[in-house]
Amino acid sequence: MRTDGVEPAPPTAGIVQRPVRDAGRPAVQRVTIRDVASLAGVSVATVSNALNRPSIVAPDTLERVQEAIARTGFVRSTAAGQLRGGKSRTVGVVVLDLANPFFTDMVRGAEDVLRKHGYMLMVCSSDESTEQELHYLRLLEEHRVDGLLITPAGHELREIAKLAAYGVPTVLLDRDANDEALCSVTVDDIRGGQLAAHHLLELGHADIAFVNGPATIRQCADRREGAMTAVRAKGRRPRRDVVFREIEVPALTADHGERAVGALLALEPRPTAVICANDLLALGVLKGLASARLAPPEDLAVVGYDDVTFASMLSPALTSVRQPKYELGATAARLLVEEATGGAHEHRSIRFEPELVVRASSRAPRAIRP
């Protein structure tokens, strides 16, 4: 139930000065810089100066202007300022999915840095759809964002490079710039895969499975490659044959991880350890193992990837490869600010090192345990 109440005009003595716009909304007439100027008895230019370069206006004038601003409740319009060659004080942030804690942490990192510089974040989830990404990129361009932080959904960076070429400082998040001249902040996924596999090999595992997402996702391919590198390095030593088998699932979700357990246990001989391409998969695998009455690390060592907040709280607590998510976003934001404000700038690729966090879910295989 609602009433179509057209709000009565406030009791103003005399003429109705503000035109009633669309029925029923207050739509108070905005205070402009001109109102402030006339109240303070100065020109609009002086008000503008008081706002942007207070040092060049006389102290008493400044005070009068500030007084007038307070009295009128004036709030400057970014849009108007932007029009006259200015900046929009806005940064576009495009991630694959804002509901994914990995991206959320990154965005927080970026937000904390950008806030200090007066930027607002326009956050968008592409849902891994290049179409939706394009839609958002277009909108961000219309808003004339001063910068762009983006985890591209596809391999095609041309649209992004086009924006960057238009003068929009751009930093790729968790994605390499390839040949395009762009900044990027990434984590070394090959190294991460290596860390995970090396850890298991050191523990004495010689038959490792890898539950992986689609090979089209760069992170998945890299992590697998890293793991295989470690395996090959080990295998080269005499008297030691290491088996490495991959199970590919269509998406990096707990659900698919759980379903992968069937295939995992069907492997002959059964592997003694499993690396999962991310923690969600690992969570699913743990759950699936529990259903199958198998208990890690006894029956199978499990290693995840991402070290999400919850990894440490599982039981067994999950061994995982940690990525500096917050730092990733914060660093990307700093690069962005540097590019947006500093004159001199050269595109840079910053690569973070992942870190293995060993917990209870990984342990030496039964066979060689004392």
Add this chain to the structure above:
Amino acid sequence: MRTDGVEPAPPTAGIVQRPVRDAGRPAVQRVTIRDVASLAGVSVATVSNALNRPSIVAPDTLERVQEAIARTGFVRSTAAGQLRGGKSRTVGVVVLDLANPFFTDMVRGAEDVLRKHGYMLMVCSSDESTEQELHYLRLLEEHRVDGLLITPAGHELREIAKLAAYGVPTVLLDRDANDEALCSVTVDDIRGGQLAAHHLLELGHADIAFVNGPATIRQCADRREGAMTAVRAKGRRPRRDVVFREIEVPALTADHGERAVGALLALEPRPTAVICANDLLALGVLKGLASARLAPPEDLAVVGYDDVTFASMLSPALTSVRQPKYELGATAARLLVEEATGGAHEHRSIRFEPELVVRASSRAPRAIRP
């Protein structure tokens, strides 16, 4: 350790054609509507019409304009449009912490609705600081957002109501409007607390602890009140004395939950069940219990609140009170759009019902178990 690899500039064949503005930035001259008009041989008004009211321009003219837009790569400026009485096509979203999955899910709900209406989201984390909230509100006002979705950090809604009075459609997220004339979308936290406590009481628990956040947070106070209501209702029955004790921690984090375990186990006699004001606290409690070599639900039944994604994957899987997070955000966004576009509108408060999800972490106390 990280490497700051400075990428070499890509080899470009020939002349650097783009004008260097401030050292090193492309800063290509923007294509304006005038460029499009002159290329298409029409007036700017016609181009504007082609953009906004294509039906009133002659088909062949329309085609010529669209051709010109494509050729020039014209992208309209939202800011310029906004200036001339238009809208900013932007909505401010202020949550307590974007890194908290509860808010993230809400924001996703809002995003999905708002995207369809062409709005961009300016997302801000107030970190529960009214000061930071105010900072953001000011910035959002400067950006002339077309709407505001906000979970207020404090009890003081005056600043928010002021914005709303200025004609900015506003919807409170997970927070009541009290006396202010505002829309709000909430979940019945009293009911949620009741559900949690009632569940434990039904299982036969008679000594329940409540790990709560600061009482200044309305949600915390309400959940506690709901739980106490259930306890009192039970206590009224003869021959049954129910003990209910509260442990207050300064913030709703896993860390504080873990630290609360000390106080929890120090209670004399030790409670047989614990309700946590949210899942993060519950996770911390689970972890702390594990460190203390106690295993829920055997040694202590644990109930959380929020039912975050990971709650179901813990072991024991966490019994929790689910809130329709995504729906909350989506509904708020729909209210916002209705208020922003429809002329007729009356402020509404929509209240969702929480739902108890029973899992392995809660079970009858040892004493009365068969």
Add this chain to the structure above:
DNA sequence: CATGCCGATTGAACCGTTTCAATCGAACCT
């Protein structure tokens, strides 16, 4: 006393769009 300089202030142009009233041509009506 004339001159020059400097800090403070200001008028006016400008940014890129939307929109309104005015114009124009063609078709239609009497």
Add this chain to the structure above:
DNA sequence: AGGTTCGATTGAAACGGTTCAATCGGCATG
């Protein structure tokens, strides 16, 4: 033929700031 109507198009005035060159007054200097 003259008048009317209607659809398509357009010139120009906003919108609300920023900025630049010009102005002004006061003070020190020659």
